[in-house]
Amino acid sequence: MDTSKAMSSISSLPNELITLILINNEPKEILNFGSTCKKFNEIVNNNEYLWRIKYSEIVPRRFIKSLFDGTMLQEVKNVYKIRRRIQEELKAMSPKYYVQVNEVSVEHVRNFYAIATESHHSFYYTIFILQDIVDKSRRILQNFECINPINNLTGIYYAKIVLRHLIHMFLSIKWVRELKRDNLTPQVVLMFFLQWIDCDHLYSDGEVYYQIHTLVEKVKNILDKVCPSGSGDNYKELGEREILRAITHVIYKQENFSIAESVKIYNFNIVKVIEEGDGEAVVYSAIYQAVARYFGIECEMVAFPNHLFLTWRDKENSYREYTIDLHTGQLKPKGKCPYSQKMTFGYGPDPLIHYLLSLYMTSKGSYRDSGSQNAIHILDFLSYRRIHRTRNPYENFYNYLMVNINEQEINSPLHMAYLSESQLNMIRTLGNLNPATENVIRNIVPKKHPSTVIYAVGMLCYHELYNYMCIIVGWEEDCSKAVPPIEGVQPCYRVIAGDQSIRYVAQAHLKPVTTPFRIPSLEEDISTDFTHFDGYTYVLNEMKKIEYPDEEKVVESYKGILVKANVGDAYG
Numbered sequence: 001m002d003t004s005k006a007m008s009s010i011s012s013l014p015n016e017l018i019t020l021i022l023i024n025n026e027p028k029e030i031l032n033f034g035s036t037c038k039k040f041n042e043i044v045n046n047n048e049y050l051w052r053i054k055y056s057e058i059v060p061r062r063f064i065k066s067l068f069d070g071t072m073l074q075e076v077k078n079v080y081k082i083r084r085r086i087q088e089e090l091k092a093m094s095p096k097y098y099v100q101v102n103e104v105s106v107e108h109v110r111n112f113y114a115i116a117t118e119s120h121h122s123f124y125y126t127i128f129i130l131q132d133i134v135d136k137s138r139r140i141l142q143n144f145e146c147i148n149p150i151n152n153l154t155g156i157y158y159a160k161i162v163l164r165h166l167i168h169m170f171l172s173i174k175w176v177r178e179l180k181r182d183n184l185t186p187q188v189v190l191m192f193f194l195q196w197i198d199c200d201h202l203y204s205d206g207e208v209y210y211q212i213h214t215l216v217e218k219v220k221n222i223l224d225k226v227c228p229s230g231s232g233d234n235y236k237e238l239g240e241r242e243i244l245r246a247i248t249h250v251i252y253k254q255e256n257f258s259i260a261e262s263v264k265i266y267n268f269n270i271v272k273v274i275e276e277g278d279g280e281a282v283v284y285s286a287i288y289q290a291v292a293r294y295f296g297i298e299c300e301m302v303a304f305p306n307h308l309f310l311t312w313r314d315k316e317n318s319y320r321e322y323t324i325d326l327h328t329g330q331l332k333p334k335g336k337c338p339y340s341q342k343m344t345f346g347y348g349p350d351p352l353i354h355y356l357l358s359l360y361m362t363s364k365g366s367y368r369d370s371g372s373q374n375a376i377h378i379l380d381f382l383s384y385r386r387i388h389r390t391r392n393p394y395e396n397f398y399n400y401l402m403v404n405i406n407e408q409e410i411n412s413p414l415h416m417a418y419l420s421e422s423q424l425n426m427i428r429t430l431g432n433l434n435p436a437t438e439n440v441i442r443n444i445v446p447k448k449h450p451s452t453v454i455y456a457v458g459m460l461c462y463h464e465l466y467n468y469m470c471i472i473v474g475w476e477e478d479c480s481k482a483v484p485p486i487e488g489v490q491p492c493y494r495v496i497a498g499d500q501s502i503r504y505v506a507q508a509h510l511k512p513v514t515t516p517f518r519i520p521s522l523e524e525d526i527s528t529d530f531t532h533f534d535g536y537t538y539v540l541n542e543m544k545k546i547e548y549p550d551e552e553k554v555v556e557s558y559k560g561i562l563v564k565a566n567v568g569d570a571y572g
Contacts, residue, residue, distance in 0.1 A: 015043055019050050026077050027054055048072050054558070055079075059128060063245040075121070082125045090133070091149050096376040098528060098543035101440035104161050106431065107391045112162045113431035115423040126419045130159045134200055144518075146532040146539065154541045157527035160370050162200040164377070168394065169430045170416055171196050173423065176401040179429050180410050182306035184349035185293070186301045187212070187270065193356045194268045197374050203269065203344045212287065215250055216294045222246040230360060239316060241331075247291050248329030255344040257284055259327055263363030265371060268356070282356065285310045288324060294369060300347045301322065303355035340483050348421055368500060396433040401426070449550035450477050453507070456554035458530060458537040458545070460513040461495065463505060469513070470505070471522060472497035472536060473529055474548075479506060500525055510513050512558065523538065536562060 034044030051072035057077055064493040082507050089111050097104050116126040146152045171192060178184050196204050223235050223246050235243055251257050257277045260267040267472040273279030285301050292299045300311045311334060321334040357375055364372050381394040461470050474494035479486035483502035487494050490505045518533045530538040536559045
C-alpha cells in the first residue's frame with residue numbers, strides 16, 4: 001500500500017476519531033505518531049482529553065485531588081521519567097548491596113529520596129511506581145517467568161526496602177503532626193499502623209472517613225424515627241444510651257459485623273471491615289468509638305499489651321461505667337480488674353500501638369517477613385528499642401519532627417499525592433539525618449563446581465533423617481568448612497529450611513525433590529540470591545552467578561532427569 005495514500009487517508013479523519021484511535025496506544029507510541037507531521041503533532045500535544053485518559057490509566061485518580069501546574073501530557077511524561085529513573089536505581093541495588101553484610105537502611109537509598117522530592121507530586125509517583133513493580137512482579141512470578149532485571153524476586157526485595165523507608169518517613173511526619181493536633185484517635189492510630197506494616201498498598205484516609213460517615217447516616221435514619229422533634233441532628237434529647245443502642249443495631253445487626261477467626265493484616269483495614277463485616281475486635285472498637293464521637297458521645301478505648309476494652313460512662317446514672325461488648329455491642333457494667341483496682345487507665349495512642357503490635361506479632365509466630373520487620377521499626381521510630389539495639393535507623397526522626405513541625409505545619413494539609421515544599425524539605429532532611437555507616441563487605445570468591453558436589457544452588461531437596469524440605473543456597477566441598485563444622489569427608493550444603501532457619505547439611509542426608517514446587521513462604525529470605533522459580537529450581541540472579549558460576553550445568557542435568565524419568569532414582 002502506498003504510504004502517502006495511507007497518511008492522506010488518516011489525515012482526512014476527524015480529530016475526534018484520531019483521538020479515539022490513539023487512546024488504545026501506549027504513550028510512547030502516541031508521541032511517535034505525533035512526530036510524523038504537523039497536524040498530528042498538534043493533535044497529540046494539545047489534546048488534554050487524550051492525556052487525561054492516559055494519565056488515569058497509569059495513576060489511580062482516587063489519590064490525586066490537586067490541580068497540576070502543567071498539562072496532562074507533561075504529567076504523563078513526568079511519571080514515565082520517574083519510572084525510568086527508579087528502574088535504573090533498582091537495577092543498581094543488587095550489585096551494590098549483595099556483598100553488604102549490614103542491612104540496607106535509610107541512608108543507603110538516598111538516591112530515591114532525591115527522585116521522590118523533585119516536585120509536589122513526585123513522592124506519590126515514586127510510591128505508586130514502586131508498588132506497581134512489586135504487584136506486577138508477583139503476577140509474573142506465578143507464571144514461573146523472569147522477563148527483565150526488575151520484575152523478579154530480587155527486584156521485589158529492593159523495591160520493598162525503598163517503599164518501607166519512604167512511607168515510614170511520611171508516616172513519621174503524620175504521627176507527630178496528629179500528636180500535636182491532639183488527633184491520634186483510635187481510628188487514626190489504626191490506619192497509621194496498617195499503612196506502616198503494609199507498605200505494598202496505599203490506604204486512603206478519605207475512604208475511611210467516607211465509610212464511617214456512611215454508618216453515621218444509617219444511625220441517623222434510625223434515630224430520626226424515634227426522635228421526639230422529628231428528623232434533624234439534635235439527638236441529645238434522646239439520651240446517649242438510646243444513641244448507643246442505635247449504633248449497636250447498625251454495626252451488629254444491619255451490617256452483621258463479626259470478629260475474624262484469625263489475625264490477618266487486611267482485617268485491620270477499617271474500609272474492608274465495614275464493606276465485608278469481618279475484622280479484628282480492635283477495629284470494631286475504633287469504628288464504634290468514631291461513630292459515637294460524631295454524636296458527641298465519649299467512648300474510651302483502653303488498651304493493654306494483650307487485651308483491650310471500650311468503655312462508656314452514663315452521665316444520667318452517676319457516671320456509672322460500662323464496657324461495650326465488642327462481639328455484640330451490648331452494654332455491660334464494668335467490673336473491676338483484680339490486678340488494677342487502685343489504678344486508673346485511659347486511652348493513649350502508645351498503649352494502642354503496643355496492643356496492635358502484640359496482636360500482630362503473636363499472629364506471625366516465629367515466621368519473619370517484611371511485615372514483621374516493619375512492625376519492629378515502629379518501636380524504632382517511637383524510641384522504645386533504643387537500649388536494646390545498637391543500630392536504630394529512625395532514632396533521630398521523632399525528636400527532629402517534634403522540634404520542626406510548627407503551628408503552620410500542623411494546620412497545613414498533609415496528603416501524599418501533593419506535598420508542600422516544606423513537607424518535601426522534611427523528607428529530604430529525614431533522609432540525611434543519620435550519619436553514613438561503615439558498611440561491612442564480604443569477599444566473594446567464585447566457586448568452581450567440583451564433581452563431588454552433585455547438587456546445585458537453587459535446587460529443592462528433602463532431608464532424609466529429619467524429614468523437612470529445603471532450598472540449597474550454597475555449598476562447601478569440604479564439611480569442615482561448614483559453620484559449625486560437620487564431621488566426615490564429603491560435601492555439605494547451606495540450606496534454608498521451611499522454618500526459615502539456615503543450616504548446613506551433609507550431602508549424604510539430602511535427596512532432591514522429584515516434583516519441585518514454589519515455596520512462597522521462603523522467597524523473601526532468598527530474594528537477594530534468586531530471580532524466580534522456573535518450575536524446577538530457583539534461578540540464580542546475576543550476583544549469585546558470580547559466586548557460583550557453574551551451577552547451570554548441574555541444574556540442566558537435574559531437569560533432564562526429571563523430564564525423562566520423572567523420578568529421582570537416578571540420584572540414588
